[in-house]
Amino acid sequence: GFSSGLPLALTAGTLQAWLTVEGLSLKAIGFATLVGQAYVFKFLWSPAMDRYAVPFWGRWLGRRRGWLLLAQLLLAAMLGLMAFVGVPGPDQAAAWPGLVHAAERLGVDAASARAVPLLLLAVGVAFFSASQDIVIDAYRTDVLPAAERSAGAAVLVLGYRLAMIVSGGLALWLATDVTGWRGIYALMAGLMLVLTLVTLWAPRPPLHAKPPRTLREAVVEPWQEFFSRKGAWALLLAIVFYKLGDAFAGALSTTFLIRGVGFSPADVGLMNKSMGLVATIVGALLGGALQARLGLWRALLLFGVLQGASNLAYWVLAISPQSLALMGLAIGVENFTGGMGTAAFVALLSALC
Known part of the structure; x- marks a missing residue:
């Protein structure tokens, strides 16, 4: 869970804060939120990761851990490149001047054009992070028996959220007062390398079923099986829209808190x-406990309503005088309900496997 959550803020809230401090326009920062689209479309290449094993170390580590190690190594490399490239100032040389000049010829303003190489690397981070998520979800399903998947989902969400706080909240403070923006991305690249040791140490999951032998078995037959289920379309819509409100509200939340309300990144x-x-922590643990009592579907409904209503806290923050206590309350409510909702949502996805 920690490895899965670490890159997300680095292409979302932390990246937004960096671009905000560098003076990019709100329009440019809004477009920058699109770098994470790989998370939406990861289903397109997930069958290939299920069908094929990684060459070289795949036979030693197995399908799941082989892909996981490759994704983590590439994530570390991309984060290191983001630290190297950065957002150069007007009087500094760009790492990839050709890309900057091409963006300017397309009508992009100078400040935003200087950030183009960084944003392209962020797209790479999102792609490999989404690929890592594919493998982690598959590994968790393989290694945990059905009776333990709800508890496993709660633990995963806990690790995921802890990582987002490290690469989000802690990273903002360190970047402002200690390391600078490039330094924090270099630090996160090093942390991702450390997490590869967990992958090497993790047990190899038992082989419950033979891996797909053809792409048809990996791609076509799972979709046929899914849509043969009763209520498949309703379930698909629920999966798509369950976290949509949270996603829209959180897309520019860091920029809103820094530029809109006036708080410092620290x-x-x-x-x-x-x-x-x-x-x-409280939300993830309570969500797992309540889900065991309420059942999955009632928990999904209750937690979905709560996480949607939690976005009203940011509206109250926007119309009120600046207050650290009020910001803490808004962030606390959002994280508490978000942890509950995500725990139930992950359990739903695990139940479908």
Whole structure:
């Protein structure tokens, strides 16, 4: 869970804060949120990762851990390149000047054009992070018996949210007061390398079923099996829309807190680290416990309503005088309900496997 959550903020909230501090326009920062589209379309290449094993170390580590190690190594490389490239100032040489000049010829303003190489690398981070998520979900399903998947989902969400606080809240504070923006991305690249040791140490999952022998078995037959189920279309719509409100509300939340409300990146990071951490732990654990009592479907409904309503806290923050306590409350409510909702959502996805 920690390895899965670490890259997300680095292509979302932390990246937004970096671009905001560098003076990019709100329009440009809004477009920058599109770098994470790989998370939406990861189903397109997930069958290939299920069908094929990684050459070289795939036979030693197995299909799941082989892909996981490759994704983590490439993530570390991409994050390191982001630290190297950065966002150069007007009087500094760009790492890839050809890309910057091409963006300017397309009508992109100078400040945004200088960030184009960084954003392209962020697209790569999102792609390999989404690929890592594919393998982690498959590995978790393989290694956990059905009776333990709800508890496993709660633990995964806990690790996921802890990682987002490290690469989000803690990273904002460190980037502002200690390391600078390039330094924090270099630090996260090193942390991702450390996480490869967990992959090497993790047990090889038992082979419950033979891997697909053809792409038809990996791609066509799973879709046929899914849509043969009763209520498949309703279930698919629920999967698509369950986290949509959270996604829209959180897309520019860091920019909103820094530029819209006027908090410093250090304040935003500190509040995310403290209030967000506590709320996430409580929300994930309580969500797992309530889900066991309520059942999956009632838990999904209740937690979905709560996480949707939690976005109203940011509206209250926008119309109120600037207050660290109020920001902490808004972040706490969002993290608490988000942890509950994500725990139930992950359990739903696991139940479909």
